[in-house]
Amino acid sequence: MAVVVVVGAGIGGLSAAISLRKGLAPGHQVVVVEREMVQGFYPSLLWILKGRRTPKDITRSLDAIRRRGITLIHDTVQDIDMARRVVKCEREQVPYDFLVLAPGAEHAPERVPGLVDVPVHPMTSGSARTSGPVFNLFSIDGILGLRGALETAERGDILVVAPTGPHKCPPVPVETAMILDRVLRRAGKRKRFSISVFSPETLPFEAAGAAVGRTTVRAMERRGVSYHGNWHLEAVERGRRLAVFTEGRVAYDILVFIPPIRVPDFVKQAGLSSGKDGFLRVDPHYLSLSTMDNPRGGEDRVFAIGDVTDIPMPRGGSVPKSGAVAHLQSLVVAGNIAALVSGKTPRRRFSGLAMCVVEMGDFPPVTIVGNFLSQSGGFRVLPRLRAFTTVKQLVERNWLRERQ
Numbered sequence: 001m002a003v004v005v006v007v008g009a010g011i012g013g014l015s016a017a018i019s020l021r022k023g024l025a026p027g028h029q030v031v032v033v034e035r036e037m038v039q040g041f042y043p044s045l046l047w048i049l050k051g052r053r054t055p056k057d058i059t060r061s062l063d064a065i066r067r068r069g070i071t072l073i074h075d076t077v078q079d080i081d082m083a084r085r086v087v088k089c090e091r092e093q094v095p096y097d098f099l100v101l102a103p104g105a106e107h108a109p110e111r112v113p114g115l116v117d118v119p120v121h122p123m124t125s126g127s128a129r130t131s132g133p134v135f136n137l138f139s140i141d142g143i144l145g146l147r148g149a150l151e152t153a154e155r156g157d158i159l160v161v162a163p164t165g166p167h168k169c170p171p172v173p174v175e176t177a178m179i180l181d182r183v184l185r186r187a188g189k190r191k192r193f194s195i196s197v198f199s200p201e202t203l204p205f206e207a208a209g210a211a212v213g214r215t216t217v218r219a220m221e222r223r224g225v226s227y228h229g230n231w232h233l234e235a236v237e238r239g240r241r242l243a244v245f246t247e248g249r250v251a252y253d254i255l256v257f258i259p260p261i262r263v264p265d266f267v268k269q270a271g272l273s274s275g276k277d278g279f280l281r282v283d284p285h286y287l288s289l290s291t292m293d294n295p296r297g298g299e300d301r302v303f304a305i306g307d308v309t310d311i312p313m314p315r316g317g318s319v320p321k322s323g324a325v326a327h328l329q330s331l332v333v334a335g336n337i338a339a340l341v342s343g344k345t346p347r348r349r350f351s352g353l354a355m356c357v358v359e360m361g362d363f364p365p366v367t368i369v370g371n372f373l374s375q376s377g378g379f380r381v382l383p384r385l386r387a388f389t390t391v392k393q394l395v396e397r398n399w400l401r402e403r404q
């Protein structure tokens with residue numbers, strides 16, 4: 001009997017666990033270790049901002065996955081003993097034959113002075129809605145606080161700021177600005193607000209090439225939203241309401257930030273940090289910690305997927321941290337582990353092909369397709385059809401159904 005342990009039950013981890021359960025004979029065990037019993041579907045946070053969802057609509061308890069024949073361990077991983085093949089948690093030690101690491105990336109607002117006391121927990125709404133006009137977009141509290149601020153404000157300058165370094169979901173700053181435009185137009189007060197995006201990227205979605213970035217900037221400008229590329233946030237002076245960039249200071253009335261990220265502590269503790277910023281370097285196609293040339297050997301039993309990985313792209317930069325990538329990678333890893341367990345050759349590969357639907361407020365989304373791992377990338381923008389929003393809704397519905 002093989003024991004496959006998955007660390008993290010987010011977008012990539014749970015999808016891997018469900019696929020493994022389907023692909024493995026009942027005698028084999030699938031174990032998920034997760035520290036948060038309540039999970040939320042991150043991409044739908046922006047629909048809360050839009051007024052289309054409530055926090056309850058997009059959060060689920062993980063308990064339901066036990067009914068799928070998956071063992072759920074509610075614990076926090078602290079280290080991994082690769083030699084003994086044991087995942088060391090706060091309370092338990094969990095042995096494995098195969099291991100899938102899917103712990104995502106930690107939010108690290110403490111990297112920017114002035115952001116540290118803004119609520120950071122992504123999915124649990126608490127009392128901290130008092131952070132004033134500075135809002136963490138990647139948390140339910142931040143989104144609810146921002147909605148409240150938009151209802152009461154009559155005029156002002158709104159900044160949407162992407163951090164220096166990688167962050168989750170590269171299109172989020174643009175999507176947020178366009179949703180803010182929509183919300184303010186509907187409230188009949190758009191003309192009294194400016195909306196600006198500040199980002200270290202020269203153009204939005206650098207990973208997809210300049211043509212895609214220019215198309216997106218044009219679409220933003222048509223709505224009076226400005227894009228400022230090559231700006232690097234250093235600090236926020238809350239008292240004076242100033243965002244301090246390397247390039248200059250900008251006053252704000254409302255500041256919305258996307259938090260910087262860092263690699264989870266246990267990855268460093270286990271000595272696995274091997275890529276940019278300490279994230280995990282894996283084989284780009286097989287997602288193993290070493291190559292599949294020797295599929296039976298040592299670390300080929302350890303795979304990593306999703307935001308915790310750092311996969312260099314042939315054209316420079318790293319594969320973006322996105323749910324779509326985490327999901328596709330989960331299917332590859334699950335299929336290959338199922339093959340290895342039954343003595344077959346693992347044949348699935350992550351091709352790098354991905355699609356990204358970028359919300360544009362009241363307008364049809366900008367949908368981008370391309371291949372992160374090909375030399376040319378070949379990224380292009382598909383016709384602007386509302387049907388692509390339906391694709392996103394179907395992904396959300398599937399995520400919620402998997403947790404019922």
Ligand SMILES: Cc1cc2nc3c(=O)[nH]c(=O)nc-3n(C[C@H](O)[C@H](O)[C@H](O)COP(=O)(O)OP(=O)(O)OC[C@H]3O[C@@H](n4cnc5c(N)ncnc54)[C@H](O)[C@@H]3O)c2cc1C
Pocket residue numbers: 007008009010011012013033034035036039042043044045046075076077078102103104105137138168169172264266305306307308321322323324325326
């Ligand atoms: C506001 C927002 C909007 C987004 N929109 C989109 C979008 O439209 N499309 C898209 O493709 N992507 C989007 N993303 C990005 C997407 O959500 C992430 O890229 C995706 O969730 C990464 O999946 P993952 O499985 O790697 O990590 P996660 O989904 O973050 O899951 C990691 C899990 O591991 C657990 N964990 C971490 N450390 C430990 C530990 N030590 N012990 C136990 N458990 C641990 C965490 O609690 C978590 O549940 C968005 C993200 C945000 C925040």
